[in-house]
Amino acid sequence: MSVQKQERRDFIGMAFGAVAAVGGAFALVGMKKSWDPLPSVKAAGFTTVDLSPMQPGEFRQVEWRKKPIFIIKKDENMKANPSRDVVVGNENYIVTIGLCTHLGCIPSWSASDKMFKCACHGGEFNADGMNVFGPPPRPLDIPPFKIDGTKLVLGEEGPEYKKLVATA
Amino acid sequence: MAHITKATSVRDWFDQRIALTKLWNVLAGQYWIPKNINFLWAMGVVLTVLFTLLFISGLLLLMYYKPDANLAFDSVNYTIMKEVEYGWLWRHIHAVAASVIFLIIYIHAFVGIYYGSYKKGREMIWISGMLLFLIFSAEAFSGYMLPWGQMSYWAAQVITQLFGGIPFIGGALVEWIRGDYAVSDPTLTRFFMLHVCLLPIVIIMVIGVHFYTLRIPHVNNLEGEEIDFELEAEKYLKGDTVNSKVIPFWPGFLSKDFFYVSLFMIFFFYLVSFHFNFAMDPINFDPANAAKTPTHIYPEWYFLWQYEILRGFFFDIGPLKAADIGALAMAFAGISLFFMPLYDRSDVVAPAHKRKGFFIWFWLLIIDLIILTVYGKLPPTGFNAWIGFFSSVGFLALLLVVLPIITIKERKANK
Ligand code: FES
Numbered sequence A: 001m002s003v004q005k006q007e008r009r010d011f012i013g014m015a016f017g018a019v020a021a022v023g024g025a026f027a028l029v030g031m032k033k034s035w036d037p038l039p040s041v042k043a044a045g046f047t048t049v050d051l052s053p054m055q056p057g058e059f060r061q062v063e064w065r066k067k068p069i070f071i072i073k074k075d076e077n078m079k080a081n082p083s084r085d086v087v088v089g090n091e092n093y094i095v096t097i098g099l100c101t102h103l104g105c106i107p108s109w110s111a112s113d114k115m116f117k118c119a120c121h122g123g124e125f126n127a128d129g130m131n132v133f134g135p136p137p138r139p140l141d142i143p144p145f146k147i148d149g150t151k152l153v154l155g156e157e158g159p160e161y162k163k164l165v166a167t168a
Numbered sequence B: 001m002a003h004i005t006k007a008t009s010v011r012d013w014f015d016q017r018i019a020l021t022k023l024w025n026v027l028a029g030q031y032w033i034p035k036n037i038n039f040l041w042a043m044g045v046v047l048t049v050l051f052t053l054l055f056i057s058g059l060l061l062l063m064y065y066k067p068d069a070n071l072a073f074d075s076v077n078y079t080i081m082k083e084v085e086y087g088w089l090w091r092h093i094h095a096v097a098a099s100v101i102f103l104i105i106y107i108h109a110f111v112g113i114y115y116g117s118y119k120k121g122r123e124m125i126w127i128s129g130m131l132l133f134l135i136f137s138a139e140a141f142s143g144y145m146l147p148w149g150q151m152s153y154w155a156a157q158v159i160t161q162l163f164g165g166i167p168f169i170g171g172a173l174v175e176w177i178r179g180d181y182a183v184s185d186p187t188l189t190r191f192f193m194l195h196v197c198l199l200p201i202v203i204i205m206v207i208g209v210h211f212y213t214l215r216i217p218h219v220n221n222l223e224g225e226e227i228d229f230e231l232e233a234e235k236y237l238k239g240d241t242v243n244s245k246v247i248p249f250w251p252g253f254l255s256k257d258f259f260y261v262s263l264f265m266i267f268f269f270y271l272v273s274f275h276f277n278f279a280m281d282p283i284n285f286d287p288a289n290a291a292k293t294p295t296h297i298y299p300e301w302y303f304l305w306q307y308e309i310l311r312g313f314f315f316d317i318g319p320l321k322a323a324d325i326g327a328l329a330m331a332f333a334g335i336s337l338f339f340m341p342l343y344d345r346s347d348v349v350a351p352a353h354k355r356k357g358f359f360i361w362f363w364l365l366i367i368d369l370i371i372l373t374v375y376g377k378l379p380p381t382g383f384n385a386w387i388g389f390f391s392s393v394g395f396l397a398l399l400l401v402v403l404p405i406i407t408i409k410e411r412k413a414n415k
Helices: A003-035 A039-044 A159-168 B010-018 B020-029 B040-063 B072-083 B087-114 B125-143 B150-165 B170-178 B187-211 B227-235 B248-274 B301-312 B322-343 B354-376 B382-414
Strands: A047-050 A059-064 A067-073 A086-088 A092-095 A108-110 A114-117 A125-126 A131-132 A145-148 A149-152 B031-033 B247-248
Touching: A003 B170, A047 A059, A047 A067, A086 A145, A086 A159, A108 B301, A125 A145, A145 A159, B010 B020, B020 B248, B031 B227, B031 B248, B040 B087, B040 B187, B040 B248, B072 B170, B087 B125, B087 B248, B087 B301, B087 B354, B125 B150, B125 B187, B125 B301, B125 B322, B150 B170, B150 B187, B170 B187, B227 B247, B301 B322, B301 B354, B301 B382, B322 B382, B354 B382
Parallel strands: none
Antiparallel strands: A047 A149, A059 A067, A067 A092, A086 A092, A108 A114, A114 A125, A125 A131, A145 A149, B031 B247
């Protein structure tokens, strides 16, 4: 090849670079999307819990989106906390995702001292789900919910949920 | 095309077409190894043997394993362990080799540190080796998940959750990695892909690179002596094998290696036959249960030091959250040894016992790592938490502060 043909080589090189870059970008998007949760996983996102049978002071664990959800019905000894409590009727409940905000272990509810204790790295949360000791960086998360009579629908953002996260 | 003549032998036939003799000489027959090295230099070959064992036992397990959250546990604990003939043997070989390979990797790496084999021309050997360590960690972790027991499940939960610490995209990233809101079937199947396909391919490639990086600077030796390999090789080829400081990889060095490999294999199969339990966590014989965390979770022994660094920082410092400092420190610990050639500011290549400050530093590092490993397994409460904290800080300080200081001193003293 003669030296004068250099521009042609450059053009071929740039053309290849452009096609490869576009193709590569599309391939990456495709690969990223293949790893996303499937539609069937996303759709199975709602759980309804009837709160009316709960006794004051009772602790309950339900499952939502494969995550444990902690529900406590507060009794008269437990102080109301307007920025954490879910009010259904005129009862106050604590509803949180039962995964430690540190690395995601499930803390266990210790009814005697009214605390959630995480065995993994020693994190502790009080009954309102506030982190009080150890590595957890923030209080237990509140799952999106909607109130429907005495029922709690997990997975949908109702007005009560929006108000609660706004104050938290 | 080369000029092909009628072959005089089978070997000649291949020589003319694919230069068999030349290839053999490059790979073994005239690949030169210094004479003054000891059994610690056999670890590379031991690792190669272990990797081969893992590969073969893995293939046999793969024929019966079912990558499905509902079937995985039984396919391992019932089908492979009870039904498949010798299934238990492959499983125990696989599990013990996965554990022991880390022991040998650690010895291999710390021999490199002790003799200064990571510096002055040998940086690429060190870096490709650290890269292998990192990919092996990913390989071990993804494999640990596959039996889908309680420990598998919660290890996956905790490790994937670590990515949640990344600002802004953390939460979404965790869901993306898991393919679900929690660790579940899609997580299992993608880790299966990584463990049996993508990562092994990458490992084999990087092993190739690691071997190749030895060709130019050659392996170090017991004295850190700079050998002129070409000169010494010439001597050897001229027949002066006694005065030459080198021997060919084959037969000289490998025959010695095979001896050590044989000793090691006796030890290895003793473990496989009588003490396979150490590589099997009892909690992992409970099927995965997403609704119940085991009361005390910890990783396999070879990750304990990093795990302890993760939880060593248990209180907030200023605006930094304890969890973030811990995650950062652990992320750094994972890659920290890559930079050994940078921390060591002296260009003396000599065994540690001939470099006083470095010698003390080396053993302090080993002691610190042992403390981290021991406390990584203990519950992180009270007094233990403080030991964890100080040894974590100690690890970072030893690498980032102490090593540069003593090696700069050493350099100045040598002037
Ligand atoms: S996961 Fe709960 S303290 Fe670490």
